[in-house]
Amino acid sequence: MKYAISINGIGKRFGNEYALKDISLELGKGITLILGPNGAGKSTLLRCMAGLYKPDEGRVKVLGKDPYSDAGIRKRISFMPDNYGLYDFLSVRDNILFFSRLYGVNDDTAISKAMETLKMLDADSYINTKVGQLSRGTKQKMLFCKALVNDPDVILLDEPTAFLDASSSAQVREALSDLAKAGKCVVFVTQRVDEATRFNSRICVIRNGRIIKDTDTRGLYNEVLSGITVSIRLARPIRQEIRSKLGKNVIIENGNIVKARIRDYRDINEVIERLIKNGAYIASVDYAEPMIEKLYAGDNDEE
Known part of the structure; x- marks a missing residue:
């Protein structure tokens, strides 16, 4: 069968x-x-x-x-x-x-x-x-x-x-x-x-x-990890002089939360590599919440 x-x-x-x-x-x-x-x-x-x-x-x-x-x-x-x-x-x-x-x-x-x-x-x-x-x-x-x-x-x-x-x-x-x-x-x-x-x-x-x-x-x-903002939590606050090196699509909240707007899932690696290269320590990456919002909001309904 x-x-x-x-x-x-x-x-x-x-x-x-x-x-x-x-x-x-x-x-x-x-x-x-x-x-x-x-x-x-x-x-x-x-x-x-x-x-x-x-x-x-x-x-x-x-x-x-x-x-x-x-x-x-x-x-x-x-x-x-x-x-x-x-x-x-x-x-x-x-x-x-x-x-x-x-x-x-x-x-x-x-x-x-x-x-x-x-x-x-x-x-x-x-x-x-x-x-x-x-x-x-x-x-x-x-x-x-x-x-x-x-x-x-x-x-x-x-x-x-x-x-x-x-x-x-x-x-x-x-x-x-x-x-x-x-x-x-x-x-x-x-x-x-x-x-x-x-x-x-x-x-x-x-x-x-x-x-x-x-x-x-x-x-x-x-399909879903595109045009969303992922949240990257750092183990310790990032130095002020590093922020300008992270690109226009990256913002810092409270010193240790990085918000990165990505085009697709491969951009996550690029942002993380950029952070690590500049001395940041990654604690976690959260992509699930923005995925949920995009999936369940109806943006991807198939006709």
Whole structure:
């Protein structure tokens, strides 16, 4: 089968309002990022893929079947929601067993798989702890663990790294990359540009219920990192006599914040090289915020 997920012209309404309008996508093996602001329709699209919502228009096929009407195909899909989805009064073990039995997974297999994932996330010590006693970040690890317990072919994740620290987020991304390499179809929803661009993968940008851009990491940089202002934070204030050497497209704020207007992503390197050559020490570069503003403001809508 060429595509794990095939979406043809779907629309989804809530009352008289469209949450999704005329969306068509074909997703194969590997990771696809669905990127968009709050209220763009990301979660609704994911729920249509999972078979939790029935589109009002068009059709969705997952592994050749309708996920809304075919219970059998849903056993080959996992869905990690953004709204928690575990039972606080049960232990982590009992949550895993409850959900794995719904998929028809043997208890020993389910716990073995769960422990493997929890060890990766440094959370295996919580296996017998009631979920309600866990921090929100640890609950997120349990939710990710639950999403893998049935060894799914299609993995649908809504903000999977929310509430996680940097180390755990990196471990989740690494695990998803390994699953993609193993031939799984992974759909990763996020509102964060910096998260989406950590994968060298396909990126679909959604706004107001429509896909406005279908590209990849390099393409996103090429198209959006142009004519914007990036912010470069310096480890210490820059000397006054250096400022005149940085060019007309560079201004200094508060001594250690450099604002640089760039033509494309290659200009970032040129500005940094110029700063370092003149004795500056770079602490960080922020391009995500201006990218978000440009992406979500509608400047790049595709007709």
